[in-house]
Amino acid sequence: MFFNSLLTNFAALEVGQHLYWQIGNIRLHGQVFLTSWILLGALLVFISLGTKKMENDPKGIQNLLEFLWDYIRDLARTQIGEKVYRDWMPFIGTLFLFVFVSNWGGALIPWRLIKLPSGELGAPTADINTTIALALLVSLSYFYAGLSNKGWRYFEYYVHPTPIMLPFKILEDFTKPLSLSFRLFGNILADELVVGVLVFLVPLILPIPVMFLGLFTSAIQALIFATLAAYYIGEAVEEHH
Amino acid sequence: MLAFNFFGATEGGLFDINATLPLMAIQVIALTYILNSLFFKPVGNVVEKREKFVSNNIIEAKNKLSEVKKLEADLLTQLQSARTEAQRIVSEAESESDKLYKEALELANNEANASKEKARLEIESQTSAARDQLSKQADELSELIVNRLILEK
Numbered sequence: 001m002f003f004n005s006l007l008t009n010f011a012a013l014e015v016g017q018h019l020y021w022q023i024g025n026i027r028l029h030g031q032v033f034l035t036s037w038i039l040l041g042a043l044l045v046f047i048s049l050g051t052k053k054m055e056n057d058p059k060g061i062q063n064l065l066e067f068l069w070d071y072i073r074d075l076a077r078t079q080i081g082e083k084v085y086r087d088w089m090p091f092i093g094t095l096f097l098f099v100f101v102s103n104w105g106g107a108l109i110p111w112r113l114i115k116l117p118s119g120e121l122g123a124p125t126a127d128i129n130t131t132i133a134l135a136l137l138v139s140l141s142y143f144y145a146g147l148s149n150k151g152w153r154y155f156e157y158y159v160h161p162t163p164i165m166l167p168f169k170i171l172e173d174f175t176k177p178l179s180l181s182f183r184l185f186g187n188i189l190a191d192e193l194v195v196g197v198l199v200f201l202v203p204l205i206l207p208i209p210v211m212f213l214g215l216f217t218s219a220i221q222a223l224i225f226a227t228l229a230a231y232y233i234g235e236a237v238e239e240h241h
Numbered sequence: 242m243l244a245f246n247f248f249g250a251t252e253g254g255l256f257d258i259n260a261t262l263p264l265m266a267i268q269v270i271a272l273t274y275i276l277n278s279l280f281f282k283p284v285g286n287v288v289e290k291r292e293k294f295v296s297n298n299i300i301e302a303k304n305k306l307s308e309v310k311k312l313e314a315d316l317l318t319q320l321q322s323a324r325t326e327a328q329r330i331v332s333e334a335e336s337e338s339d340k341l342y343k344e345a346l347e348l349a350n351n352e353a354n355a356s357k358e359k360a361r362l363e364i365e366s367q368t369s370a371a372r373d374q375l376s377k378q379a380d381e382l383s384e385l386i387v388n389r390l391i392l393e394k
Contacts, residue, residue: 026260069284090277129261
């Protein structure tokens, strides 16, 4: 009896339901774009406010933005290295900000109050399309970084330190985007599901610690994603001697 | 049932990959450019300008400090040489005055000795003159006495 009600509650969560937008021949997950536009719009407004009147003596939002910038620079510099980190800092920072804003926005804003005809609003990163898109961008950028910095010598990396590594290094090119996308997707979706189920089962108090845990996980996942992306790029541009 | 809901739906499901993926990728790339021009460049400029300003100021302060130290050392050596010079002048003056004192003393001594000698000589000559006169008088007197005695007889 209890198990049955649990299942119906799961169904009430509408897992795997999407708000489909049909544009010509292609179909899109509308809820992902809606939430991402709202969250990115908020992020851009916040950043515009902070950078509108830049002073040498930072105040308010500018202070926070400078802290963020410094944090992202440190992340990029430690992982990519002094030589080329300037080129990749905007990309790493965008990944970090996008994932962080998506995760936290999905966890903090009560999207469920907005009723959609199908599916429900939530973190854009809880959709596999988003995370695979991010992971493939990371793959493309580390190939691009390696090739543009070292030319064909980039492929020395595959036989470094010995040619025995070749199959493993090739396999890594597939496991890197796979692990990146599924780690983020799984963590955020699982957090949403756990909070959703708990809210359905015990609407009071009990979900709160799980929600805090979810916020923690969300921040950590953003950091992990950005750090790993930077690490892969750093690995590709690193000079072997 | 659960599995059906999760993965098996003909439309939808958790792993429903469609055009959302490339569009999301394009959106992220666009966001990268927007954030670069809106956030990373301007904030980076301000932060790096400030870092440059601070490091320049530190370098300048270090230069000034080393200059001050050099000047201090310079002044110390100058002070040292001035002190030794002063000491030298003082000791020179002391020896000079000592010498002068000694000279003056000697001169005075000599003069005193000379006048003493002169006085002694004068006294001696006067004494001998007086003695001569006295002996002459005594001779005269004795002659006179002898004459008288002879005459009376």
